[in-house]
Amino acid sequence: MPDRRLIALGVAAVACMVAFLLTGLRGNIAFVLELRAIKLAALLQVGVSIAISTVIFQTVTGNRILTPSIMGLDALYLFGQMLMVFLLGGIGYVSLDPWLKFGVEILTLMALACTLLLPMLKRRLDMGLMLLAGVILGVLFRSLHSLLARLIDPNEFAVAQSASFANFNAVRSDLLIFATLVTAGAAVLAWRARHILDIVSLGSDAATSLGISWVRTVTGLLLLVSGSVAVSTALVGPVAFFGLLVVALAERIVDTRRHAVLLPAAALIAIVVLVGGQTLFQHALGNSSALSVVIEFIGGILFLLLLILGSRR
């Protein structure tokens, strides 16, 4: 039964990709297709990496309403962009070497994620403390962000503002190749760990009793999470927002928490949501507002519908 649902999701994902590539195709077709293909690759990369990292993060923390974005990663990213604009000025910011900027962003985001996640390795995980630290750091970065926003020149603010939404329109293809490789690696690792993830979801005691080396396994999984979130965020901007939605939808649709089914389902739904949302955003809404708004609006309604339908059954 879950297999048939996975196939349906796969068909939907392919349909969204085709729609994205072919809708309103005119002019120099080869040129447009190449442009769209690059954008599509970025969407796929981000979708898969957010889906996988959210599933793993929820499994490791044993909590289904947490996502990696609770760790304040988005806020740190925004603050970092604002700080760079503040220190270098709008021109300096735009003329930064993209590889340098990309690399430093990844390292900073991973450093923060690891600092917050490391306490989780202790046997007696103090989840409350970790969450509190994440939320407070998020608030701190956001406040610093708005403080800087008040200090800088309005023209430069516009530069920083444009970096504060996920943007798939100006992805550099060399960075994209690197990010795609990282995500593909993460996806392979996650798939190979699917049975281990099932066991990890039972909690540290039961997992240890079944022969999992808890600290080593969880360290590896959290590195995987922080790495893929950091790479996606550095590539296109804050994107972790829709992980919660995607995983909750996937769980409703395939009706299991077994990772052999849940991981591909979440990745496919992320692709549907992201690619479908971007198609809608470009062609129906004429690029106004932001993709996150579209996704949260439609996805939220879909999720509520599923909840209501599920409770009727």
Next chain:
Amino acid sequence: MIRIENVSLRYRTTPILHDIDLTIPKGGVTALIGPNGAGKSSLLSLIARLQPLQTGSITIDGLGVDSTPSPELAKVVALLRQDSVIASRLRVRELVGFGRFPHGRGRLTQEDCNIVNQSLRQLDLTDFADRFMETLSGGQRQRALVAMTLAQGTDYILLDEPLNNLDMYYARTLMQALRAIADENGKTVVIVLHDINQASAYADRIVAMKGGRVVGDGTPAAIFTPDVLEGIFGFRMRVETFDGKPLVLHHL
């Protein structure tokens, strides 16, 4: 054989276990009894390497619990904790199947499926096999967890208060099932019990703990006397003999 030598344990400054020396022979049912906070669960979790050893050593069939790789040990000893959390959206059969993880790293062979079905039958769960765990009652969940522990197929089975949440019928069924796997399959069962009459009826050997020390070790007839029980639990209780076994009237 489980050999425990000079094991002490403390959380920060609070001592939990003091110099435990204990040998649990292979085969049979050993019941751990004692008042709340006696250190029974801590001792079990040390044997099952859920906590690192601070001092002393524990070996199971000669395998040191702190030196043997965890996947190896998982084929020798299984532990069911008293406060197991349950992942959601999980079917009973899937949970019991997780017990086979140490043997196939998640891939279930036909033999694994047979063992899973047998564990489900032993705990009378066949009718619930495809239900989600969160739709079961507390006692049914407890039975599913016990079934998972049995499906692990280890020679040593450690159970921390498995009778929690079970009604009289299933408490008796579980004790009979444990007795049967000890007698027929030669398994070693170590079980924490609060109902000392269950211990009297089904265990070969009683280990009594109090304040982090072993204060009694012997057959039910030797431990379940008014004097020894008063030393352990702090009040005097009547002990009768019924069918040749001690019957403790602790509720009167």
